[in-house]
Amino acid sequence: MSDVFDALAHPVRRKVLKLLRKRAMSAGELAEKFDLAKPTLSGHFAVLKAADLVRTERRGTTILYRLNMSVLEEAAASLMDLAGVSAKEQKP
Amino acid sequence: MSDVFDALAHPVRRKVLKLLRKRAMSAGELAEKFDLAKPTLSGHFAVLKAADLVRTERRGTTILYRLNMSVLEEAAASLMDLAGVSAKEQKP
DNA sequence: ACTCTATTTCGGTATTTTCCTAAATACCGA
DNA sequence: TCGGTATTTAGGAAAATACCGAAATAGAGT
Numbered sequence: 001m002s003d004v005f006d007a008l009a010h011p012v013r014r015k016v017l018k019l020l021r022k023r024a025m026s027a028g029e030l031a032e033k034f035d036l037a038k039p040t041l042s043g044h045f046a047v048l049k050a051a052d053l054v055r056t057e058r059r060g061t062t063i064l065y066r067l068n069m070s071v072l073e074e075a076a077a078s079l080m081d082l083a084g085v086s087a088k089e090q091k092p
Numbered sequence: 093m094s095d096v097f098d099a100l101a102h103p104v105r106r107k108v109l110k111l112l113r114k115r116a117m118s119a120g121e122l123a124e125k126f127d128l129a130k131p132t133l134s135g136h137f138a139v140l141k142a143a144d145l146v147r148t149e150r151r152g153t154t155i156l157y158r159l160n161m162s163v164l165e166e167a168a169a170s171l172m173d174l175a176g177v178s179a180k181e182q183k184p
Numbered sequence: 185a186c187t188c189t190a191t192t193t194c195g196g197t198a199t200t201t202t203c204c205t206a207a208a209t210a211c212c213g214a
Numbered sequence: 215t216c217g218g219t220a221t222t223t224a225g226g227a228a229a230a231t232a233c234c235g236a237a238a239t240a241g242a243g244t
Contacts, residue, residue: 076171
């Protein structure tokens with residue numbers, strides 16, 4: 001879970017997740033949305049992947065990145081838990 | 093919101109929040125729970141405070157730290173939102 | 185005013201993160 | 215197999231973060 005919060009700490013990575021929320025995108029397509037070199041983005045993708053926040057799929061010469069919502073939901077639940085809410089049911 | 097995710101990225105700070113979930117504690121009382129120097133913990137407290145995840149209250153010579161749950165809830169909601177769930181209602 | 189306790193600020197070092205350019209790898213189509 | 219496009223890996227510089235001991239600040243009691 002620590003990997004997840006590490007990954008979420010950087011604004012660029014949060015924006016990547018936001019972009020992937022609409023639809024899966026290739027690395028290059030994602031990179032176009034940022035003013036950063038492609039290797040830099042590639043590094044951010046690797047962090048997201050290590051946290052299992054995104055999954056990849058080769059499509060010929062490109063690589064598709066897809067959001068893994070379940071991990072995001074787990075992270076949200078863990079925060080609700082920290083806040084003292086059971087996250088599953090509102091009335092324990 | 094970036095401050096919040098930055099603050100949540102460090103395991104020590106997450107543990108502080110977890111401890112404060114039960115009850116408000118003084119800086120020294122919190123520091124006892126960790127194998128770190130007090131100035132180090134003080135720095136972590138400052139990060140949590142900057143994110144408004146904790147609030148402080150002077151009690152004579154000691155300083156009480158108290159969890160601010162609403163910010164945690166907002167962070168959780170923002171994650172649920174990223175995951176595509178509206179966080180307020182399950183069926184939009 | 186002095187002292188004791190609690191906490192933070194200061195100054196500095198070690199580690200980690202972020203970012204870049206250049207080079208390597210992977211796949212496809214001619 | 216060769217050339218082109220997409221992406222990652224390698225190597226390294228700059229900035230941010232984490233940590234510590236020493237010193238400074240703040241309040242309470244004497």
